[in-house]
Amino acid sequence: MILFCEDCGQKNELKEGYARKKHVVFRCAHCNYLNSYPIPVSAKKHTLTGDEFLKKLKTFPEIIGVFLYHEKKGVIENQMPGILQDEDIDILGRYLSDSFITGQAFDANIHQMMAVISDKYITIQRVEPHVFILFAGKTPSLPQKIQDLLEIRWSL
């Protein structure tokens, strides 16, 4: 399980056992800071299929649409508005994931990207090594409830 130091922001890889605890305490391997913070329980992990999970996310009033994009396979799950063609969604996924990867190559501390296009807010986050989740929303930041759901599902 990867956790980030609250002080220096560096990644710390912890043993799996930590994931079952509601609260983690660990010393940062980089700056020696003693971290102590709550983490979500991952017991509910993967109880929904990818499609069901995206449908659930789309029920939030702030969310217009959501899809999963794989670096090599392209769009793998899609709950974007029907008005958008598959090709458009694929282009959106490709360019946004490219930009996100470029950003992370520059600074590994980058964990989320949000682009404002017209009056829409498009947020992208990496959920697996080659998979990204993209939200089209009406507000600049994702609701905390959505962040919690992402953390539960992917232990982000």
Place this chain on the structure above:
Amino acid sequence: MVALRDFLQIAGVEGVDKYIFLDSRGKILVNTMKHPATSSTMVFNCGRNLSLIGRSNFKYVVFSKRDGKNILIFPVGKYTLGVVKQQGIKNQVVADAVLVFLNILRKKAYTKGEDS
């Protein structure tokens, strides 16, 4: 085109910690970044990518970092502006302040164009 000395006033815009301003080919015009060479590559490539999909509707992009020193990129006509925000200030506050600043510069450039 606005004079670079006008542009340097971005340092005083609310929430701006560091900045980099690039021309249409990614050449650095002004900057206060720690690593200007790598910053310019990142800002230029991301700015170009997003301008390709958003075209004139692309307003800005925010890269969120765990240390709070988020990076914001704005298209400025053919140019690109990258900003590192100060810790503890909301993205929206910095983005709005920078957009207001850029609008003032645009109006100034437009007025100069009319005068000449």
